[in-house]
Amino acid sequence: MTMLRDEALELLATHCPDEIVVPVYQSAFDWMKIRPHKLNYLCTGAMGQASSHALGLALGCTDQKVLILDGDGSLLMNLGSLVTIGSCRPKNLWHFVLYNGIYEVNGEFPIPGGFETDFSSIATASGFPRSYNFDNIEELRKGLPEVLAGPGPVFVCLKVICGKHYPRNYETIHDARQRASFKAALATRLAATRS
Amino acid sequence: MVSDNTIDGSSIVSELKKARVSFVIALPDIVTCDGLLWPISRDPDFELITICKEDEGVSICSGLSYSENRAVVMMQHTGFLDSINAIRAMGMDYQLPIIMLVGLQGLEPDYSPNESSKNGVRIIIPMLELMQIGFHILDKQSDVSSISDLIDSAYKKSSPYVFLVPRAPL
Numbered sequence: 001m002t003m004l005r006d007e008a009l010e011l012l013a014t015h016c017p018d019e020i021v022v023p024v025y026q027s028a029f030d031w032m033k034i035r036p037h038k039l040n041y042l043c044t045g046a047m048g049q050a051s052s053h054a055l056g057l058a059l060g061c062t063d064q065k066v067l068i069l070d071g072d073g074s075l076l077m078n079l080g081s082l083v084t085i086g087s088c089r090p091k092n093l094w095h096f097v098l099y100n101g102i103y104e105v106n107g108e109f110p111i112p113g114g115f116e117t118d119f120s121s122i123a124t125a126s127g128f129p130r131s132y133n134f135d136n137i138e139e140l141r142k143g144l145p146e147v148l149a150g151p152g153p154v155f156v157c158l159k160v161i162c163g164k165h166y167p168r169n170y171e172t173i174h175d176a177r178q179r180a181s182f183k184a185a186l187a188t189r190l191a192a193t194r195s
Numbered sequence: 196m197v198s199d200n201t202i203d204g205s206s207i208v209s210e211l212k213k214a215r216v217s218f219v220i221a222l223p224d225i226v227t228c229d230g231l232l233w234p235i236s237r238d239p240d241f242e243l244i245t246i247c248k249e250d251e252g253v254s255i256c257s258g259l260s261y262s263e264n265r266a267v268v269m270m271q272h273t274g275f276l277d278s279i280n281a282i283r284a285m286g287m288d289y290q291l292p293i294i295m296l297v298g299l300q301g302l303e304p305d306y307s308p309n310e311s312s313k314n315g316v317r318i319i320i321p322m323l324e325l326m327q328i329g330f331h332i333l334d335k336q337s338d339v340s341s342i343s344d345l346i347d348s349a350y351k352k353s354s355p356y357v358f359l360v361p362r363a364p365l
Contacts, residue, residue, distance in 0.1 A: 041261075045284025049254040056258020056266075059218065080247025088244060117246070181287060183261050190262065 001125070003137040005098055009034050011137065012096070015144050016067060020186070022054040022058025023069035026104045028173055029166045031069060038185035042173040051085065051095060060091040061186070063193050066090075070097045071104070073111045075119065082155070087126020091151040095123070098101030099159050105168060107154075115159070123155035131141075135159035200335035204364035205231030207333070219326045220244045220252040223246075224271035226298030230364035232236055233317060238364030256293050257285045260312035265350060269296045272319050272361055275357075279322075286355030287326055293355040294346055302361050308332070319345040333364075347349035 005027070013035040013051055022041045023031040032040060032118075041057065044050045054068040075082075075097050085093060100107045101115045120131040132155070134140040140158065147156055172178055208231065211219075219241045221232055235241050246252045252268035259266045270278070275297050285291045301313040311317045323330045331345055332338065342358065349356035 012279060041258075043289055044254070045257075046250065046254075046281045049250065049281060049284075052251040052254030052349070053258040055244075055251075056255040058258075060259045060262030060264040061244070078248070078251065081251055083245070084246050084251055174283060174288070176289075186261055187263075 002135055002161050003140065004151045005100070005158075005160040006030050006034065006163035006166070007137050008098070008134075008140060008160055011141060011144065012067075015148055016065075018038055019065045020057055020061065021067045021069060022050050022057065024050040024071050024074050026162070026166075026168070027071060027098050029168050030163075032169065032172065033054040033166050038181050039189065041182055043175075043179050043182075045174075048074045050074060050079055051081040051091075054093060054095070055081065055085055055088065055090065058093040059088070061190060062090070062092060063190065064092050065092050065094065067094045068096060069096060072097055072099045072101065072117075072119070073103045073106075076111060076113075077119075079122070082123050082126040082128070085153050086123070088134065089127065089129070090153055093153045094148065094156065095153065096156045096158060099157055100161060120155060120156045122189055128153050131155040131157075133157045133159070199269050200228075201362070202333055202336050202339060202364040204234060206336070206339045207231060207342065207364060208234060208238065211267060211346075213343035214346035215344065216241070216267050218242050218244060218256075218259055218264055218266035219269060220246055220255050220266055221269035222249050222252065222271075222344050223272055224269060224274070224300060225300035226271065226300050226360055226363050227269055227296065231296070248277070250278040253278050253281040253285055253293055253295075255285055257289070257291050260293075260353075264311055265294075265346070267294045267346075269298075271298045271300050272315055273300070275319065276315060276322075281327070282355065283326065286328060288343065290353050291348045291355070292353050293353070294349055295357045296360060298360045299313050304362075308359065308361060314317055319359065328357055330359055332359045332361060334361055
């Protein structure tokens with residue numbers, strides 16, 4: 001069984017309409033269209049770094065839920081970040097990995113390990129108190145409320161195939177205006193939450 | 196040649212506090228471990244995050260900077276070299292205030308970094324100049340007192356900054 005990435009993201013967006021989200025590469029391009037929001041943190045700069053950016057956000061905004069929409073190839077580049085997160089145990093961090101087995105935006109070449117890597121087991125062994133696997137949309141629909149309830153850090157592996165082709169808008173994800181807009185939106189959110 | 200004055204590690208810690216640094220992100224470095232990292236690890240004024248690789252620290256600081264939390268990443272010069280792409284992206288391209296404290300492991304006594312026979316040490320300053328990243332060498336005790344102002348300035352300008360530590364603070 002497998003599911004379309006955009007279907008999975010659309011479902012997630014219905015549960016998380018306002019959260020801080022750190023998406024990467026193709027997931028970012030999809031997410032920008034599926035859930036356009038000023039609290040989408042798009043500027044992760046270097047491949048593999050999303051989980052670490054998100055950890056910084058989670059540590060700095062402990063009263064806000066922070067979601068990572070990581071790629072499988074990206075996570076492989078920063079696998080140690082699972083241990084760092086597992087060690088810090090931020091209660092407000094949800095780490096989703098969209099596992100399609102390929103470097104999708106870099107020529108669709110297979111990642112090392114293909115579909116044999118068990119990311120959720122690695123996360124559990126790294127100190128995540130809860131880890132989940134989903135490979136079909138109905139199971140995800142049933143499971144998401146439990147996944148998103150209670151404290152983090154939570155790791156979720158979504159085995160997906162590419163769905164609709166959303167445009168690869170690199171200009172936006174590296175745009176200084178996007179960073180300024182995120183910073184302003186976060187300041188507003190934090191002021192409202194803490195007042 | 197430079198003098199071999201020693202530096203009091205607690206004075207660096209005081210400067211970090213004066214600059215309102217609350218997070219220290221670190222991968223242990225032999226130059227700064229005893230005189231800085233261990234004391235910081237016991238100091239309740241800091242939240243210490245230990246990392247598996249230095250580029251993680253650069254990105255964690257990036258995330259923290261958006262919520263106005265001040266942080267310093269501690270690493271050895273080899274970790275700086277290993278993190279160049281993250282520093283290029285977050286420091287140069289995005290102009291985020293990434294503050295790095297970099298130990299120059301292997302620098303010979305009485306030598307300046309540019310005179311070192313160690314390739315990794317000798318290329319650090321030319322690389323910082325090439326990347327147009329500001330830096331300050333903590334070579335003697337009098338170099339310490341400007342740390343807080345330099346961190347303040349980096350945050351106000353939203354730009355990266357590096358403190359080079361040539362010898363172990365005591």
